[in-house]
Amino acid sequence: MGVTIRQIAEAAGVSRGTVDRALNNRGRIKPEVAARIRQIAEEMGYKPNQLGRALSMSKNNIKIGVILQAAETPFMQCVLEGIERAKEEVDSLGGTVILCKIPHISCSDTIDAMEYMRKEGVSAIAMVPIEEEEIKAHINLFVEEYQIPIVTFNSDMEDTRRLCFVGQNAFQCGRAAAGLMGELVGGCGKVAVISGYSSNPSLSNRVLGFDSELKVKYPDIELVGPEYCFEDNHLAGQATEKILKENPDLKGIYMTSHGEEGVCRMLSKYGRAGTVKMIANDFMGKNYELMREGSIHFLIGQDAQIQGYEPVMILFRLLFNGEQPKGELQYTEIFIRNEYTIPEDMDCCGIQ
Amino acid sequence: MGVTIRQIAEAAGVSRGTVDRALNNRGRIKPEVAARIRQIAEEMGYKPNQLGRALSMSKNNIKIGVILQAAETPFMQCVLEGIERAKEEVDSLGGTVILCKIPHISCSDTIDAMEYMRKEGVSAIAMVPIEEEEIKAHINLFVEEYQIPIVTFNSDMEDTRRLCFVGQNAFQCGRAAAGLMGELVGGCGKVAVISGYSSNPSLSNRVLGFDSELKVKYPDIELVGPEYCFEDNHLAGQATEKILKENPDLKGIYMTSHGEEGVCRMLSKYGRAGTVKMIANDFMGKNYELMREGSIHFLIGQDAQIQGYEPVMILFRLLFNGEQPKGELQYTEIFIRNEYTIPEDMDCCGIQ
DNA sequence: CTGAAAGCGCTTACAG
DNA sequence: CTGAAAGCGCTTACAG
Numbered sequence: 001m002g003v004t005i006r007q008i009a010e011a012a013g014v015s016r017g018t019v020d021r022a023l024n025n026r027g028r029i030k031p032e033v034a035a036r037i038r039q040i041a042e043e044m045g046y047k048p049n050q051l052g053r054a055l056s057m058s059k060n061n062i063k064i065g066v067i068l069q070a071a072e073t074p075f076m077q078c079v080l081e082g083i084e085r086a087k088e089e090v091d092s093l094g095g096t097v098i099l100c101k102i103p104h105i106s107c108s109d110t111i112d113a114m115e116y117m118r119k120e121g122v123s124a125i126a127m128v129p130i131e132e133e134e135i136k137a138h139i140n141l142f143v144e145e146y147q148i149p150i151v152t153f154n155s156d157m158e159d160t161r162r163l164c165f166v167g168q169n170a171f172q173c174g175r176a177a178a179g180l181m182g183e184l185v186g187g188c189g190k191v192a193v194i195s196g197y198s199s200n201p202s203l204s205n206r207v208l209g210f211d212s213e214l215k216v217k218y219p220d221i222e223l224v225g226p227e228y229c230f231e232d233n234h235l236a237g238q239a240t241e242k243i244l245k246e247n248p249d250l251k252g253i254y255m256t257s258h259g260e261e262g263v264c265r266m267l268s269k270y271g272r273a274g275t276v277k278m279i280a281n282d283f284m285g286k287n288y289e290l291m292r293e294g295s296i297h298f299l300i301g302q303d304a305q306i307q308g309y310e311p312v313m314i315l316f317r318l319l320f321n322g323e324q325p326k327g328e329l330q331y332t333e334i335f336i337r338n339e340y341t342i343p344e345d346m347d348c349c350g351i352q
Numbered sequence: 353m354g355v356t357i358r359q360i361a362e363a364a365g366v367s368r369g370t371v372d373r374a375l376n377n378r379g380r381i382k383p384e385v386a387a388r389i390r391q392i393a394e395e396m397g398y399k400p401n402q403l404g405r406a407l408s409m410s411k412n413n414i415k416i417g418v419i420l421q422a423a424e425t426p427f428m429q430c431v432l433e434g435i436e437r438a439k440e441e442v443d444s445l446g447g448t449v450i451l452c453k454i455p456h457i458s459c460s461d462t463i464d465a466m467e468y469m470r471k472e473g474v475s476a477i478a479m480v481p482i483e484e485e486e487i488k489a490h491i492n493l494f495v496e497e498y499q500i501p502i503v504t505f506n507s508d509m510e511d512t513r514r515l516c517f518v519g520q521n522a523f524q525c526g527r528a529a530a531g532l533m534g535e536l537v538g539g540c541g542k543v544a545v546i547s548g549y550s551s552n553p554s555l556s557n558r559v560l561g562f563d564s565e566l567k568v569k570y571p572d573i574e575l576v577g578p579e580y581c582f583e584d585n586h587l588a589g590q591a592t593e594k595i596l597k598e599n600p601d602l603k604g605i606y607m608t609s610h611g612e613e614g615v616c617r618m619l620s621k622y623g624r625a626g627t628v629k630m631i632a633n634d635f636m637g638k639n640y641e642l643m644r645e646g647s648i649h650f651l652i653g654q655d656a657q658i659q660g661y662e663p664v665m666i667l668f669r670l671l672f673n674g675e676q677p678k679g680e681l682q683y684t685e686i687f688i689r690n691e692y693t694i695p696e697d698m699d700c701c702g703i704q
Numbered sequence: 705c706t707g708a709a710a711g712c713g714c715t716t717a718c719a720g
Numbered sequence: 721c722t723g724a725a726a727g728c729g730c731t732t733a734c735a736g
Contacts, residue, residue, distance in 0.1 A: 368723090380721060408728055411728060446729095
């Protein structure tokens with residue numbers, strides 16, 4: 001147990017309020033007195049007790065808004081778990097978190113949500129942005145005009161005044177896949193890419209990272225595709241069939257996005273499951289199962305929970321302690337898993 | 353902001369103390385009253401405010417002891433960081449953590465540390481045990497006689513009354529390495545193992561897991577070794593040279609323990625760095641560097657910080673909330689990294 | 705510029 | 721079995 005403000009007040013012969021003013025630079029105090037108190041506090045090794053601080057400040061009620069897109073998808077469900085965890089922590093520290101879940105992707109709903117939060121009097125917002133000029137303008141409006149700091153997560157919106165971004169470095173994710181694939185196929189042969197949507201920047205960046213790194217590090221690998229499957233198993237299966245027919249000597253497939261089951265089913269049908277090396281993304285759906293049975297060789301994942309948790313906590317720390325985020329780009333870790341490193345007691349998101 | 357005990361008291365027409373007794377099963381309350389209060393609390397959606405709770409309880413001063421072995425090693429330095437983080441958190445919640453760092457491995461020092469902590473009045477101990485009957489007996493004595501719960505970390509001590517263990521599943525770690533190596537060398541050829549000490553159970557388990565999984569999954573791989581290098585670069589180099597001379601067609605090396613630099617230097621000398629596939633453990637020393645330059649292909653790591661952090665927090669949660677640990681064996685995650693998934697802004701331990 | 709007091713939500717002796 | 725009160729360490733109007 002540490003030194004308290006009361007002990008310092010006694011040692012300095014002043015009141016507790018005066019110590020508070022000195023230590024927290026609140027002004028309205030004679031500079032000499034403040035200096036003397038600060039020195040005494042230093043000598044006594046004073047460390048403010050966060051508990052007292054938080055409890056006392058809980059009158060202020062820090063309110064943070066969170067806007068989630070595509071809330072119905074499994075991935076966002078995991079992100080949501082992280083948000084809920086942060087919410088519990090903020091609650092227990094006397095703050096409040098309000099959440100808007102937007103189904104699918106909607107620009108107008110997003111703007112409505114932002115406006116709603118402003119009316120609710122939030123002091124900060126964490127949100128998944130959408131690639132739209134209107135959203136961009138609104139983010140800047142909130143930050144500059146209303147002084148409401150904004151953290152983006154999952155997708156970034158670089159050319160705005162947002163405080164920082166929390167999410168995956170998709171390009172690097174693709175490179176990691178390339179490094180794995182290069183070793184899996186022994187550095188030569190044909191490797192295909194199946195992606196989800198050509199319009200999705202995260203997925204495109206994975207493809208880009210994968211392609212460019214293969215070209216640099218494994219120039220003897222020939223790239224096939226990308227084919228697009230719109231995250232649909234049936235379409236993914238069709239794409240796989242097409243690729244297999246055109247490239248009977250195919251050695252590997254990298255999937256940037258969902259549709260893994262469809263691919264694996266088709267590989268099985270052609271007797272190629274396990275021999276065509278496969279790398280997929282995210283610890284969800286049937287992916288662990290497919291890895292256990294040998295159809296998927298590596299899974300690359302992001303910590304979805306952290307993507308929900310951190311943005312909220314970054315804002316809370318900012319508002320509560322004045323603590324600035326560590327950097328503008330907070331990339332979440334890129335996990336590589338094989339069948340031996342599947343967590344045993346995992347939550348719905350497959351992260352331990 | 354949630355419902356408070358005061359609001360419940362008003363709603364129920366009783367005092368706050370009575371609500372406290374009802375909600376925390378403290379007895380000395382008429383069962384019907386207790387039941388009614390609990391129902392009201394439920395209806396109002398009461399969640400205890402941890403802040404008020406902690407501040408109030410900080411009078412009790414929960415004291416937790418931590419005993420660290422081989423504290424001078426880089427790995428334990430990282431574990432130490434986790435301990436420090438836990439200590440800060442416990443401090444800020446009104447508790448105390450006292451720490452004994454034991455240099456090298458000493459049975460008598462460990463017992464002395466345990467006795468010291470008991471005299472200091474700790475309510476629980478987190479410790480790295482040593483494989484000695486005396487330690488085993490002492491752990492049981494503390495748990496059974498003195499009612500001081502003990503959590504082991506880093507190494508386990510299975511047949512004792514310790515509450516739980518936090519650390520790596522070394523056998524599984526070896527299997528993960530086998531899965532990687534099998535793919536790296538294309539499922540056939542000669543693969544060597546270099547370990548640290550034959551007497552260290554963690555290292556032996558890695559070797560065991562590696563060997564057994566290769567036999568099952570890649571029967572065409574021929575195992576060489578294990579050689580022992582006592583975590584010394586020079587000896588590791590000699591072992592490597594011996595292996596290379598006896599097996600000019602060597603395709604891979606798995607190192608369970610330190611001495612990586614020595615191995616890589618020798619591989620370079622023979623012009624085999626990069627072509628002999630290498631898998632090593634832990635994100636420390638020069639390992640990331642060796643991976644960047646292509647000498648090491650995969651690193652398998654454990655979250656050393658968590659190994660320090662969790663044991664302390666498990667005990668704190670137990671003493672503070674009566675929260676039981678989730679399971680007896682809390683295996684930390686097994687991370688696989690290639691050169692593309694090296695965290696950018698890492699602390700000394702190489703974990704983000 | 706400084707102090708005395710009330711309050712944040714909970715727990716805990718102490719009376720009764 | 722129940723209540724009234726003090727206290728944990730801090731912040732914040734309110735007086736002066």
